[in-house]
Amino acid sequence: MGDRSRKGALFAEFAAVGKVLGNPKRLEILDLLAQGPRSVEDLAAAAALGMSTCSAHLQTLREAGLVGSRREGKRIFYSLAGDDVAGLWEYLRRVAQAHRPHTEVARRAYLGPEDSDAVDTDELLRRIRSGDAVILDVRPEVEYAGGHLPGAIHIPLEELTDRLAELPTDREIVAYCRGQYCVLAYEAVRQLNARGLDARRATDGLLEWRLAGLPVETGAV
CATH class of the missing domain: 3.40.250.10 (Rhodanese-like domain)
Structure with missing residues (x-):
């Protein structure tokens, strides 16, 4: 049957990724990083976030293993941890489009x-x-x-x-x-x-x- 506590620990790791994805602004940051590496300043401006708020979201994404970072001088640049993260974001959108009827309503309201x-x-x-x-x-x-x-x-x-x-x-x-x-x-x-x-x-x-x-x-x- 397997050890129930060990199974719980494994599923908690999966849940940690799901929890991180449960924030619209963090999803927007992933969408921006899918285009290529970005500095904190660029991401904050593009996502209409304050620097401290954007940095906090990035730290959460990094702790979950979804993004990585590098420093160039005084600037820090972030990027997706892999193409699989971009694929996860793309698949999440497809599931929402297929199974949540209001997604299409929201899409049309935004895109036309x-x-x-x-x-x-x-x-x-x-x-x-x-x-x-x-x-x-x-x-x-x-x-x-x-x-x-x-x-x-x-x-x-x-x-x-x-x-x-x-x-x-x-x-x-x-x-x-x-x-x-x-x-x-x-x-x-x-x-x-x-x-x-x-x-x-x-x-x-x-x-x-x-x-x-x-x-x-x-x-x-």
Whole structure:
């Protein structure tokens, strides 16, 4: 039958990970770290957290073994402990989407209606290889530098309306961002279409791209 107390100790280890995941802000931090390593300062700003609160969340995630850290001078950079942590985050979202009806209500309230003409990953791969579309990354600079789709043009969403002249007009634009639940690409496509440009959204973002083992380039423009 096995030792009940030892079984309890084992399941307590599993529960410790579940407990850490039971906080929306810590999940947001994992979502950001799935894009690549980030400093505490960057994470706090991106997640709209105070420095001390963000540091406390990171310490909790590190104690649970989900993130690691390194120091560069006076700055500390955090990263996911492995691709399996990114996979855990992605699978948690899938389970919520499949089994919690309000998840879809919340998704639509945040992202807006589903666009039926979004470009799936197979089609996006074909377009990258053929060069018949402009691949547009609308994430912040630090995320683009940490990893982006091959050949992607980078224009952060907040700069998009001021930099439209940098986009070719003879090809369709496919915008992508962090992942399936990232609002940046949705907003980019709405802005581009409102200005008469031919633009569609990629169904997947960098999170799904990496988990699928597809090629990723690093470095800033």
